[in-house]
Amino acid sequence: MKKLDPADSRLRLGLFYPNTPSIHVTSRAVADANPDPMEMATHRAIAQAAEQIGLDYLFLADRWAPYDRASTLAHHQDPMLAAFILGAALIGITERIGIITTLHTTYFHPAHIARIGANLDRLSGGRWGWNVVTGLTEAEMRMFGFEGEVEHDRRYEMAVEMIDLVKKLWDGMRREDAWVDWKGKHYTMKGAVVGPGPLQAPFPLLVNAGASEAGQRLAARHCDYLFLTENSAAAINARMEQTRKQVVACGRGPDELSLMTAARVIVRDTQREADEVLNWITENIDLDAARAFAAGVMSSQSIRDAFAGFTDEQVVRAWGGSMDPKAARFCGPPGKVAGEILSFCRETGCRGLLLTFPLWHEREIRRFGEQVMPLLAKSGAWIHPSQRDWNW
Numbered sequence: 001m002k003k004l005d006p007a008d009s010r011l012r013l014g015l016f017y018p019n020t021p022s023i024h025v026t027s028r029a030v031a032d033a034n035p036d037p038m039e040m041a042t043h044r045a046i047a048q049a050a051e052q053i054g055l056d057y058l059f060l061a062d063r064w065a066p067y068d069r070a071s072t073l074a075h076h077q078d079p080m081l082a083a084f085i086l087g088a089a090l091i092g093i094t095e096r097i098g099i100i101t102t103l104h105t106t107y108f109h110p111a112h113i114a115r116i117g118a119n120l121d122r123l124s125g126g127r128w129g130w131n132v133v134t135g136l137t138e139a140e141m142r143m144f145g146f147e148g149e150v151e152h153d154r155r156y157e158m159a160v161e162m163i164d165l166v167k168k169l170w171d172g173m174r175r176e177d178a179w180v181d182w183k184g185k186h187y188t189m190k191g192a193v194v195g196p197g198p199l200q201a202p203f204p205l206l207v208n209a210g211a212s213e214a215g216q217r218l219a220a221r222h223c224d225y226l227f228l229t230e231n232s233a234a235a236i237n238a239r240m241e242q243t244r245k246q247v248v249a250c251g252r253g254p255d256e257l258s259l260m261t262a263a264r265v266i267v268r269d270t271q272r273e274a275d276e277v278l279n280w281i282t283e284n285i286d287l288d289a290a291r292a293f294a295a296g297v298m299s300s301q302s303i304r305d306a307f308a309g310f311t312d313e314q315v316v317r318a319w320g321g322s323m324d325p326k327a328a329r330f331c332g333p334p335g336k337v338a339g340e341i342l343s344f345c346r347e348t349g350c351r352g353l354l355l356t357f358p359l360w361h362e363r364e365i366r367r368f369g370e371q372v373m374p375l376l377a378k379s380g381a382w383i384h385p386s387q388r389d390w391n392w
C-alpha cells in the first residue's frame with residue numbers, strides 16, 4: 001500500500017481482528033456467542049466481509065501467555081492465533097486490505113522480525129504493517145524467563161535500537177550487498193539476512209500503542225501511527241501535541257505521525273436494542289477473569305496512572321467490559337453512531353479509527369458497512385479506499 005499522505009486527513013477505518021473468541025470482553029457467554037476463530041471458514045467470512053465493505057486494514061493483536069486460569073476458562077484471549085501466522089493466512093484470502101500484525105520486540109531477534117515482516121510484505125503485495133509492542137504483562141515476561149530482567153524503559157530502549165537495525169536489514173535485503181555490521185548497546189550482528197526485502201518503500205507501515213513517555217519516544221522516531229486511547233478528546237489532543245513536538249525533534253514533519261484510536265461499536269436499529277446488547281454483555285462479564293486481565297494490564301505504570309482514583313471494583317469492571325476502557329464507544333442506531341464518530345474525529349483529528357466489535361459475527365461487520373459507512377461517505381470524511389488507491 002502507498003504511504004500515508006500527510007495532506008490527506010480523511011478517515012481510515014480498521015477492524016480490531018478476532019484471532020481469539022473474545023478479545024474485548026472477559027466473558028465466556030460473549031466468547032460462546034461469537035463464531036469459532038480456530039476455523040479458517042470463520043476468517044474467510046470476516047476478512048472478506050471487511051474487505052468488501054471497504055475497511056482499510058485488519059489489525060491483529062497478540063500475546064504469548066494467558067492471564068490466568070479464570071481468563072483461559074472465559075476464553076478471553078486464549079486460545080489466540082499468533083498474529084503473524086494468521087496474518088499470513090489472511091493475506092491469502094484477501095486482495096487489497098492492509099494487514100497489521102503485532103510482533104513483540106522483546107521476544108524476537110531483529111533478524112526474525114526483518115524476515116517475517118519482509119515475507120509478509122512481499123506475499124501481500126505491500127499490504128503489511130507492524131504493530132510494535134514490547135510486552136505488557138509480567139506473566140509473559142516470566143514465561144520467557146525474563147522476570148525482573150527487562151524492565152519497562154529498557155524494553156523500549158531495546159525496541160528503538162531493534163527498529164533501527166531492522167530498517168538497516170530491510171535496506172540490505174533489497175540489495176545484493178546486504179552485509180550488516182552492527183554493534184549496538186543491545187544487539188550485535190555481523191552478516192546478512194536472506195531476501196526478499198519488503199516491497200513498501202522506504203519501509204512497511206509501523207504502528208505503536210505506547211502510552212508511556214518511552215513508548216511515545218519510540219513512536220515519534222519510528223512510527224506512522226500512534227495508537228492512543230484517552231478518557232477525553234482534550235486528553236488525546238494534549239498527548240498528540242506533545243508527541244508531535246518529539247516527532248519534529250527527530251527531524252520528521254509533524255504530520256508524519258498520525259493518530260489512531262480504538263472505538264467499541266454496537267449498532268442496532270434502535271437505541272433500545274443496542275442498549276440491550278450492551279447490558280447483556282455487561283451482565284455476563286466473568287469477574288474472576290476480569291480481575292486477572294486487569295491485574296495483568298495494570299502492571300504497566302502508564303496504565304495505572306490512567307486509572308488513578310478508580311476503586312478496585314471499578315477497575316475490574318472497566319477492563320472486564322472492554323479491551324481498553326479508555327477507548328471511545330459508539331452504541332446505538334446507525335445515524336447516531338455515524339454522527340458521534342464524525343464529531344469524535346473532528347475533535348481529535350483522528351485519522352485511524354480501529355473498530356472493535358465485542359460481538360464480531362460477520363453480520364455485525366456487514367451491518368456497519370451497510371448502515372454506518374454510507375453516512376460517513378456522505379459527509380466526505382471517509383471515502384472508499386479504492387477511490388484513493390488503497391493508501392494507508
Ligand SMILES: Cc1cc2nc3c(=O)[nH]c(=O)nc-3n(C[C@H](O)[C@H](O)[C@H](O)COP(=O)(O)O)c2cc1C
Nearest residue numbers: 061062102133135136209210211212215262300302
Ligand atoms: C489498541 C491497543 C492495542 C494493543 N495491542 C497490544 C498487543 O497486541 N500486544 C501487547 O503486548 N500489547 C498491546 N498493547 C499494549 C501497548 O503496546 C502498550 O504496552 C500499552 O499501551 C502501555 O503503554 P506502555 O508500554 O508505553 O507503558 C495494545 C494497546 C492498545 C491501546
